Amino acid sequence: MSPPPPPLGRSRRRAAQAFDAALDDAELVAARAALAQGRWQAARTLLAHTGDEWDLRGHRVTVLAMEPYSAAWARDWLLAEPESADAAVLLALAQVQRALRGKEKTDRAREACRTAADRVPADPTPWLGMLLLEQGSTAAENAVRLFEQIRVRFADHHHAHHLMVARLAEHRAAAGPDPLHEVYDFANWAAEQAPADSPLAILPVIAHAERYRVLAAAGHEPADPAASGHWVGRRARQVMKSAFDWWLEWEHEGHPRRLVDLNFLAHAKVCEGRGAEAAALFHRIGEHPTPAPWSYPDRDPYPAFRAARDHALGTV
DSSP, X not given: OOOOOOOSXXXXXXXXXTXXXXXXXXXXXXXXXXXXXXXXXXXHHHHHHHTTOHHHHHHHXXXXXXXXXXXXXXXXXXXXXXXXXXXXXXXXXXXXXXXXXXXXXXXXXXXXXXXXXXXXXTOSHHHHHHHHTTTTOSOHHHHHHHHHHHHHHOTTOHHHHHHHHHHHTTTTGGGOOOTTOHHHHHHHHHHHHSOTTOGGGGHHHHHHHHXXXXXXXXXXXXXXXXXXXXXXXXXXXXXXHHHHHHHHHHOOTTOTTHHHHHHHHHHHHHHHTOHHHHHHHHHHHTTOOOHHHHTTTTOOHHHHHHHHHHHHTTOO
């Protein structure tokens, strides 16, 4: 049974306030608040403690870089500590975020990432920044090359795999639904290559949602994901069941981006009509929704999340 439509009348600006890219990382939230006030020392301490936990480092640097004045404060940090690799990486990702907002030249942001990559050759984070800059680019070979550079440094990089899935899902949009589309092959391959306890096991679910986004935008699927048959075919159900079973067995409380996966999985279970399973996931998500996939294909994400959650939990 489909959830009721999300309530009307909520502005997207107000809804955006309900999302926090830091998710449930309290240390990151504190460091970001300090950075917003120009106190970069908290970011220095946070990144020093993060070390080479690459998924965690990528998550934290990316979120810190979203702070509007992070580039300026990272420059101050570099002036105080010219040899700081962490400051160089933060500056690079901050310039990436500025470029994505149209406030910085892409070439300048890319060069900052290259400089940071030279300083810390083992760190995949500067390469993640360059991959982020490929959003909207038609040069697929560049994205593949950057993704390979990330995998050389950390084969199971969570954010990089999500970016590649989103990109591959956009191929051949006009062709319509295709159960053999390359995005499904890529996601299945990545999940199979990863260790048994890797959250990349959820990647086929991400691929399914991203392909729906593309198909709906092209007019091949309805705008209401719960009204689409995209999640109820035999192969789709198999993907959703495997992912949910993995979550029951291997859920990682400590993975920095696990809530991203849980939002995608809850969304899939809602669209599949599996209310009890969706409810279990919503309990885990708590007050940490993510814009994607609730915004797909062009919805106000927070009301969509709330409507789906309330329906699954029986509070409507």
